[in-house]
Amino acid sequence: MLPLQNFTGYIHQNALFSPGDQILLAVSGGKDSVLMAHFFKQAGLNFGIAHCNFGLRSGESQRDEHFVRRLAAVMDVPIYVTHFETKAYAAGHKISTQMAARDLRYQWFEELRITHQYDCIALAHHQDDAIETVLLNLVRGTGIAGLHGILPKRDHLIRPLLFLSRKDIDELIRAASIDYVEDSSNLSADYARNKLRLEVIPRLKEINPSLEETFAHNIERFADTELVLQQRIAALQDDICERRADGIYLSIEKISTLHPKRLLMYELLKPYGFSEPVSEELLDSLAKQSGTSFYSASHRLTINRQELIITRINEEHDRQMIQRADRTAEFGQRRIEIRYTEQAGFENNINKAFVDLDKLIFPLVLRTWQEGDRFMPLGMKNYKKMSDFFIDKKVPLPEKEHIPILVNGNGEIVWVAGLRQDNRYKVTSTTKKVAIFEQKFI
Known part of the structure; x- marks a missing residue:
């Protein structure tokens, strides 16, 4: 038998949902989500199952889908299955495959929740997942929200297994003889999270065998700290910000x-x-x-x-955000191609800008010119109004409305595409990395 009292006690303690609510369970077929489904079934709760087939592991993906369909049939609960073109989505949005899978599944879960009137979406994260998330956030850089990692409840997302560790789940699965399928990618150290899981956390447990319990207490304290900060920010908004x-x-x-x-x-x-x-x-x-x-x-x-x-920002105006990972940006009938190099260089080509990468603050903005714009043209030490610059260059009025202006995250103009880049961002002898922007006509 599963420890139902601990399960329902955790749900009640964190006010995850009410007894009569309809809950949509995200079930991959792995041991965590399958155990969650068994908890819900044995507790007599109302639930349905959602399964995503990302098409990333060929035969394994089909095996997982068949397993989850059988599980739903045995439990006699509604089952929802979808297939994603994950790699195509990742390429189209210029994001990693993992991020694409995350975006796709959460969008679909929310659509299901609304369409079929579920109250919450249950995810099978556990204590080890919470530890991995905090460590990953620390490595990448984070604020207070990143220190508390995964919370038991946020909006319509709930995580009713956060009272269990990975070891607890393994023992419960074994003791109850629960069938599940194994995702072979979980055993690969290719992903950052898996590296933490397989290589870093075992070393930390050598220092602190009660790592899960320690992190659980830390996460609670960080969550409380974030709440205090939010209260402080709310008071500041009332005092400093005036909506007109x-x-x-x-x-x-x-x-x-x-x-x-x-x-x-x-x-x-x-x-x-x-x-x-x-x-x-x-x-x-x-x-x-x-x-x-x-x-x-x-x-x-x-x-x-x-x-x-x-x-x-008035969305009717031409405006394109450029993130650090972007390699192209479409702007009307023009395309800006972007590449980075450690070899300092320069070409006398008005359709290219060679910029000191360390001076850029992302995201950059690609937009049309605005009244009041000014910049420091390459080779000059004084500012010049953009309107005067256009007059000097004899740019026709209709044309200047279509010229891409590359703007740094601090609001300074970096490049007037096809005309001149800003002197403040030029490549110098101290430049370590160069960003090259090239304008091409489509």
């Missing part, structure tokens, strides 16, 4: 009194899509003249005398 008809206004005078300034400023700007490097660059730029702007994918932030003004 034309945007959101922040007092620079009040921002100057913040402590710790960088953390609180980032949290204030995060809801509008501004990254941490951009928020830091903004703080370093508060003494600059009015008109300096910074961009996220959805908003523009402008320094205006004693205030910061956040406005939503």
Whole structure:
């Protein structure tokens, strides 16, 4: 018998759902999700099963799907199965296969939840998954939210097995003689998470055999800390941010009194899509003249005398965000191709820009020119208004509305495509890595 009292106690303690709710279980066929299904069945709860076939492991993918279909039939519960073109999606969105699989499954789970009126989506993460997530976040860089890793409940997602470790699950599966299928990719050290699972965590357990329990307590403390921070940010929003008809206004005078300034400023700007490097660059730029702007994918932030003004970007204007991993960006009838090299060089080609990569703050913005734009043309030491630059170059009015302007994450213009790059971003003798942007007409 499974420890149903511990299972239902964890659900009640964390208020994951009510007894009469309909729960959609994400079941891959592996031991974790299969055990979760058996817990729900033996507890007499209302549930259905969703299974994703990502088509990544050929025969194994088909085997997993057949196993889950049989499991649902034996348990007499609804079953939903979908097939994804995961690699094609990853290539089209320029993301990793793992990230593509994650995006696809969560989108589909939410569609199922709404369509079939499920109250929650249950995922079979356990304590070891939580440890791996925290360590992975630390390695990649994270804020407080990344330190608590996986939470028992967030929005409609619940994780009712977080009271169990991987060892606990193995023992329960063995004791109850529960059948499951093994994903061979879990045994590969090719993925970052698997490297932590197979190589790093066993070493940590040599130092602390109770690692799962220690991390569980740490995660609770970090989650509480994040809650305190959120309360502090909510109070600051009421004090510093003023919503007006034309945007959101922040007092620079009040921002100057913040402590710790960088953390609180980032949290204030995060809801509008501004990254941490951009928020830091903004703080370093508060003494600059009015008109300096910074961009996220959805908003523009402008320094205006004693205030910061956040406005939503008009999506009707041509605008393309460029992430560090992007290699191309479409802009009207033009394509910007991007590559990186450690060999400093330069060509006298107006359709190419050779930029010091270390000076770039991603995401970059590719857009049309705006009134008030200015930059420092290559070879000059003074700023020039973009409108005057276009006049000097005798650019016809209709044409200048289609010229791509490459803008850094701090709002500074890097390159006027096909005309001139900015002197501040040129390759010098101290440049270590070069970003090359090339304009081509489609």
